[in-house]
Amino acid sequence: MISTTYLNLDHQKAERVGAHETAREIAHQPHLWLDVLNLIDTNKSQILAFLDPIFEIPNLRIILTGAGSSAFIGEAAQGLVQKNTGKITQALATTDLVTHPELFFMDDVPTLLISFARSGNSPESVETVRLADLHASNLYHFIITCNEEGQLAEYxxxxKSNTHCLQLPKEANDKSLAMTGSFTSMLLSVLLISDLKAMISKKEEVASASKYAEYILNNYPPKFQKIADLDFERVIFLGSGPLLGIARECHLKLQELTDGQVVCKHDSFLGFRHGPRAVLNEKSLVVFLFSHDAHVYQYERDLAKSISSDLREIPSISFGIQEKDDFDSILNVSNSSSDNTVGDFNVLVATLIGQLLGFYKSLALGLHPDSPSVSGAISRVVQGVKIYNKH
Incomplete structure (x- = not known):
């Protein structure tokens, strides 16, 4: 019998160290993205029938919302959705909307609330939908969820008159604590639904992103495993534009999977110069999530060169550049394929960097990636949040 191997761990070893689900869910993403693409393409007419009349509303406002990693989907997608739809788009976490709905919802502005939810049972996610109905009279819901039995799916x-639910494949509903496939599949979904009329070109780009991710997952795990054995206590993820949201997700992913033993930070390349750079020390690792836009890369490259020349010799990982540049990284994660045209879907592939680094650092610290929280302080679905009615 052939033993299944994910991320260089055979099934028995992965089970023994409490890593099987996380390893499988990270490794399965390239195939999951194609499944999500096919799902949306198959249901394209239904989705268009719901969204087209809404997108025709002149002063429509789009809010992207979720909690934790689901909120970071909105941060990564915000600019791209706005570009695709031509509608003002904001990423607002449910954790902000629940406490201060009156500061964010506008009763006289037509609003499309796009909710992201792995389980659909987070107290803030459910309450945000209720509050939106109370504070916005012309409101539409588009729910993207991985759990058909969750409260949002039931909502x-x-x-049905003002709500559409995109139920993702069951494989997107991660069993492990950390969101991996659920994050990237929901991010992929919103990028696709915001530009369905360009589905032909999107199919090619998603297929390319899937191949790129497959290449990384087949070739880089041993390198990430080696880096995870290094003695670092802080990791800073840097990204620009949509990749800033991905930097934040990578920040959370590594911090969750290491149970807070590695403290993380995220920022934009330009923003990092304005004070936050003070966090760098000899125990730091920097991760550069480089833009595929040549103009943006010029700004990013300047900071990378500056950090590379730091006398403390702070190590870095680079993602997204094809050729070696005039700064040193201990690992350059790129696709050697010359026909790599992922377009905006490079955000999906970049997310793997935080996932892989977090996964192997969790193992290096003797933790169980499937359930890394030793104290139980964090859980798959947030616990202990009591919802209060505002009078």
Whole structure:
């Protein structure tokens, strides 16, 4: 019998160290993206029937919302959705909307609330939908969820007149604590639904992103494993534009998977110069999530060169550049294929960097990636949040 291997761990070893689900879910993403692409393409007419009339509303406002990693989907997608739809788009976390709905919802502005939810049972996610209905009179819901049995999916079934629910494949509903495939599949979904009329070109780009991710997952795990054995206590993820949201997700992923033993930070390349750079010390690792835009890369490259010349010799990982540049990185994660045209879907592939680094550092610290929280302080679905009615 052939033993299944994910991320260089055979099934028995992965089970023994509490890493099987996380390893499988990270490794399965390239195939999951193609499944999500096919799902949306198959249901394209239904989605368009719901969204087209909404997108025609002149002063429509789009809010992207979720909690934790689901909120970071909105941060990564915000600019791209706005570019695709031509509608003002904001990423607002449910954790902000629940406490201060009156500061964000505008009753006289037509609003499309796009909710991201792995389980659909987070107290803030459920409450945000209720509050939106109370504070916005012209409101539409588009729910993207990985759990057909969750409360948000049930809400969609009961409010069909102004709500559409995109139920992702069951494989997107991660079993492990850390969101991996659920994050990237929901991010992919919103990028696709915001530009469905360009589906032909999107198919090619998603297929290319899937191949790029497959290449990384087949070739880089031993290198990440080696880096995870290094003695670092801080990791700073840097990204620009949509990749800033991905930097934040990578920050959370590594911090979650190491149970807070590695403290992380994220910032934009330009923003990092304005004070936050003070966090760098001899125990730091910097991860550069480089833009595929040549103009943006010029700004990013300047900071990379500056950090590379730091006398403390702070190590860095680079993602997204094809050729070696005039700064040193201990690892350059790129696709050697010359026909790599992922377009905006490079955000999906960049997310793997935080996932892989977090996964192997978790193992290096003797933790169990499937359930890394030793104290139980963090859980798969947030616990202990009591919702209060505002009078």
């Amino acid at each position: 969609a079934r009961q409010h």
